[in-house]
Amino acid sequence: MKILFDETFTSTDGKQTSRNIWYGYAEISWGVCENNFMDNLCKIIKNDLSKNTSNTPTETNW
Numbered sequence: 001m002k003i004l005f006d007e008t009f010t011s012t013d014g015k016q017t018s019r020n021i022w023y024g025y026a027e028i029s030w031g032v033c034e035n036n037f038m039d040n041l042c043k044i045i046k047n048d049l050s051k052n053t054s055n056t057p058t059e060t061n062w
Helices: 037-050
Strands: 002-010 017-024 059-061
Touching: 017 037
Parallel strands: 017 059
Antiparallel strands: 002 017
16 A cells, blocks of 8 residues: 555644545455455554654544
8 A cells, every 4th residue: 555645634723633644556356355454554554643743633534
């Protein structure tokens, strides 16, 4: 998987921040899923979330 976009948006009052991480190019076929796909996916997301801590989001979507 590869990050396509990593966007952070702050509300006009500055009280809430949302972070959206867009992924693409996952190595998976429909109906066939490797045994550790979910474990690997969680590791990738946790690692990517730890990279940007300058403005801690109140909501994160991926």
